[in-house]
Amino acid sequence: xVRKSRIGFDRNYFALPHPFWMIVLGTSLPFIVVSAFCPxxxxxxxxxxxxxxxxxxxxxPHITWFLALGTIGAHTFESLSAxxxxxxxxxxxxATIKWTLSTxxxxxxxxxxxxxxxxxxxxxxxF
Numbered sequence: 001x002v003r004k005s006r007i008g009f010d011r012n013y014f015a016l017p018h019p020f021w022m023i024v025l026g027t028s029l030p031f032i033v034v035s036a037f038c039p040x041x042x043x044x045x046x047x048x049x050x051x052x053x054x055x056x057x058x059x060x061p062h063i064t065w066f067l068a069l070g071t072i073g074a075h076t077f078e079s080l081s082a083x084x085x086x087x088x089x090x091x092x093x094x095a096t097i098k099w100t101l102s103t104x105x106x107x108x109x110x111x112x113x114x115x116x117x118x119x120x121x122x123x124x125x126x127f
Contacts, residue, residue: 009122011091014098017109025106029071036068078111079104085111089119 016022034041035053042050057064082103086096102110 009089009118011089012095013091013118014095014102015114015118016102017106017114021106021109021113025109029075029105032071033068036064039064075104075107078107082111082115085115085119089122 017025031042031053035057039050039053039057042053044050053064079100082099083096086099091099099110099115103115
């Protein structure tokens with residue numbers, strides 16, 4: 001069964017978020033997970049940050065676990081939303097995979113600032 005494209009745009013469109021978001025989120029997400037489950041692996045070069053993450057882990061371990069699991073859950077939900085948006089827009093499988101991975105890693109900046117704004121612009125230009 002062949003579906004018709006509902007909006008006129010490039011079905012292979014993909015764009016990464018702004019490099020600022022890639023650096024901030026690309027380093028903070030792994031840091032949250034490492035801090036929650038094995039804070040002793042935080043690099044010693046981070047100094048006070050390592051000390052603080054060990055302190056929070058030793059004194060409030062449930063907070064770090066909930067933070068890490070909540071973050072992973074939120075990014076998973078955003079990735080599923082990206083799949084739905086790509087499916088509704090009839091994007092190619094390759095573009096859908098790229099958007100899903102980008103949204104899982106970078107979250108809001110990838111999903112809303114790039115994908116949704118592009119789809120909204122494509123819908124407006126159609127009329």
